[in-house]
Amino acid sequence: MARKAAPEINAGSMxxxxxxxxxxxxxxxxxxxxxxITRKLPPPVEKPDEDVDVKERNVLKVLLNxxxxxxxxxxxxxxxxxxxxxxxxxxxxxxxxxxxEVTTRYIEELGRDVPVSKGIISLKNxxxxxxxxxxxxxxxxxxxxxxxxxEKSMELFGMKYTALLDKDKIKAIxxxxxxxxxxxxxxxxxxx
Amino acid sequence: xxxxxxxxxxxxxxxxTSSLPDIIFMLLFFFMVSTTMREVxxxxxxxxxxxxxxxxxxxxxxxxxxxxxxxxNSKLYGTNARIQLNDVFANVDDIQEFVAQxxxxxxxxxxxxxxxxxxxxxxxxxxxxxxxxxxxxxxxAFKINYSTRKKIDKN
Numbered sequence: 462m463a464r465k466a467a468p469e470i471n472a473g474s475m476x477x478x479x480x481x482x483x484x485x486x487x488x489x490x491x492x493x494x495x496x497x498i499t500r501k502l503p504p505p506v507e508k509p510d511e512d513v514d515v516k517e518r519n520v521l522k523v524l525l526n527x528x529x530x531x532x533x534x535x536x537x538x539x540x541x542x543x544x545x546x547x548x549x550x551x552x553x554x555x556x557x558x559x560x561x562e563v564t565t566r567y568i569e570e571l572g573r574d575v576p577v578s579k580g581i582i583s584l585k586n587x588x589x590x591x592x593x594x595x596x597x598x599x600x601x602x603x604x605x606x607x608x609x610x611x612e613k614s615m616e617l618f619g620m621k622y623t624a625l626l627d628k629d630k631i632k633a634i635x636x637x638x639x640x641x642x643x644x645x646x647x648x649x650x651x652x653x
Numbered sequence: 654x655x656x657x658x659x660x661x662x663x664x665x666x667x668x669x670t671s672s673l674p675d676i677i678f679m680l681l682f683f684f685m686v687s688t689t690m691r692e693v694x695x696x697x698x699x700x701x702x703x704x705x706x707x708x709x710x711x712x713x714x715x716x717x718x719x720x721x722x723x724x725x726n727s728k729l730y731g732t733n734a735r736i737q738l739n740d741v742f743a744n745v746d747d748i749q750e751f752v753a754q755x756x757x758x759x760x761x762x763x764x765x766x767x768x769x770x771x772x773x774x775x776x777x778x779x780x781x782x783x784x785x786x787x788x789x790x791x792x793x794a795f796k797i798n799y800s801t802r803k804k805i806d807k808n
Binding site: 472475476479480482483486487489490494495496497498499500501502503504505525586587588589590591592593595596597599600603604607 | 670673674677678680681684685687688702704705706707708709710713716768770771773774775776777778779780782783786789790791793794795796797798799800801802803
């Protein structure tokens with residue numbers, strides 16, 4: 462007796478169905494990866510009048526006015542020089558009163574004391590500053606800190622900061638070179 | 654002699670398409686996995702500034718977006734920079750509520766990790782951005798990300 466063979470499913474239209482789905486996903490997909498500069502905002506101050514006392518020599522004042530001019534440390538400066546100025550300011554100059562103070566800090570990950578600069582970058586912008594310019598400045602400051610981290614990492618571990626995998630090493634570098642960019646409380650400084 | 658010449662093989666053989674569905678399925682799965690659906694319609698101009706020191710935003714589900722820029726439809730909404738939250742234009746005062754809503758939508762364990770991505774048009778003035786940042790500070794959303802494009806380094 463001949464057995465009834467199960468009828469085969471016609472798979473000819475499978476490709477069409479798959480094509481349909483494919484085109485749907487092709488159209489709806491967005492492949493942009495979100496990138497940006499990550500920053501941490503300070504918590505709101507409880508008493509606005511109370512100023513944190515920071516020594517003058519420890520602060521590098523970076524000002525941006527409404528015409529996108531940059532003033533660093535009381536002098537007008539081109540943005541291309543900002544990175545080197547920041548690096549120079551944050552570098553360790555132990556006995557020079559023109560540069561920030563240097564303290565030693567015990568780094569657990571390394572098990573010894575390491576000199577750390579007490580310098581702070583104070584960034585202040587006007588309400589009329591363009592966002593483009595502001596991001597350029599933020600970028601230059603980030604670049605200065607990243608380069609310093611890379612250099613420190615090369616010195617201590619023989620590889621770049623971005624190549625470090627060990628979490629303790631990353632922590633140690635972040636403690637030795639803290640990114641200290643403070644943004645002043647906004648106030649209107651002329652212009653719109 | 655002529656026995657072998659009987660077959661005519663002049664016609665080219667058809668391409669075998671039986672593996673076509675497999676190939677298409679492969680592409681389909683690729684797009685299905687890599688896709689992220691657009692949830693909001695952006696109503697403001699978005700020409701991001703360029704920067705070199707950028708980081709990728711990880712865990713997209715923990716990112717909430719604030720769009721700031723000049724409205725695309727300037728005839729209807731004017732040319733002043735506006736804030737867009739979700740699908741609608743908003744005022745600076747609405748940001749605290751927006752942050753609270755975004756927090757409610759996430760798991761309790763993840764609430765601390767929420768990053769606010771500021772998608773700001775490059776031509777915007779800093780005034781409105783500063784206002785937004787102040788509101789974010791008040792709302793306790795300290796982790797922010799200035800959305801930028803990658804600059805192609807010429808060096």
